[in-house]
Amino acid sequence: MEFQLKDHIKPDAKILLIKLRSIGDVVYNTAVYGPIKKHLPNAHLTVLVESASYEIVKNHPDVDQVLCFRKTSFFEQFKFYLNLIFSRYDVAIEMHEGTRGAVMCFLSRARYKIGNIFAKRSFLYNTKINFSDLKPALPLDYQVALIEKMGVPMDNPQPVVHITEAWRKSGRDLLAANNFSPEKPYCIIHPGARKYDQWQFEKFAEIAEYFFTRFNLGIILTCGPGELEQAEKLIQCLPKNVPYTFISTELSVLLGITASAKFVVCHNGGYMHAASAMGIPVAALFGLTDYRIWKPLGKKSVVLHKDIDCWPCSSKTMKQVCWDGKPECKELISPDDVIKSIQKICPEFLDK
Secondary structure, X not given: OOOOHHHHOOOOOEEEEEOOOOHHHHHHHHHHXXXXXXXXXXXXXXXXXXXXXXXXXXXXXXXXXXXXXXXXXXXXXXXXXXXXXXXXXXXXXXXXXXXXHHHHHHHOOOXXXXXXXXXXXXXXXXXXXXXXXXXXXXXXXXXXXXXXXXXXXXXXXXXXXXXXXXXXXXHHHHHHHOOOOOOOOEEEEEOOOOHHHOOOHHHHHHHHXXXXXXXXXXXXXXXXXXXXXXXXXXXXXXXXXXXOEEEOOOHHHHHHHHOOOOOEEEEOOHHHHHHHHOOOOEEEEOOXXXXXXXXXXXXXXXXXXXXXXXXXXXXXXOOHHHHOOOOHHHHOXXXXXXXXXXXXXXXXXXXO
16 A cells, blocks of 8 residues: 555655756656645645746745755754654655755654665665556656555646745846836847857857847847856857846845846756746757756757767767867757747747
């Protein structure tokens, strides 16, 4: 008999859901919050994430509390773990499957410490779930399968990122402060990527020029932490007749700006997943990453990728030209490929 949440916990149980790691992983994880609360409407759901993804779940309507683990001083981390120990959760569900997450699950002292039976640190759980019979294939499938095996009904679960009006206002205010009217239609180009996965900056510039000259669309350039150099290189490639607005800001404000964008052009990554989950049309550039596994799940998203003989690859099989910043699979993607993909998901930009 499988472990069923409703059979083992009180209706108002305190549930701790642990999901560490990157923004993309946590975006996927948002798909299970609604089903859990629908199944146990009186339960108190706490989600534990790391600082990079805190904004993704901060305002989710089905989450009662968000705990944020930060890799700060020993004293601050000690206080975090002390709080975890004395919070007295009824259930702790470990969805990270790493050492840190398993330790957090154990230290929660929850009556039921739940995780994947095949996780490396599964000895730290006292309730181990085997969901291999559900044959999960995508990262989202693994998270959904674990919760589904505990008796929580799942009806086409989809990641959802909720944007508050405060975030939208902050985004509009920032655009206005940079002399861009928030009422003007705009797109977002987010060029940041690791060197070995970078699309050519001059091609991003061609995309910007096309949509500005043909449709008078505002061009908003953005970047994440540590990606300023990529944005600057793109700016250097832009024709002088193409105006742009460069924005570098915190994730919540960036998402507030993204919420009103006509579309986004970006590489595979956390921002891609967040924008797609918001329902924004996304043209996602994929290189070495397997798009069949990590593709954006939004209905208005499209993947740009070129299959070549050496793909799929890894750090052990990558060619030197890739390490040098000229990945062949990315170089084969043309600006016209991207333009046509955007026109497919945004027919208002079809040439007349």
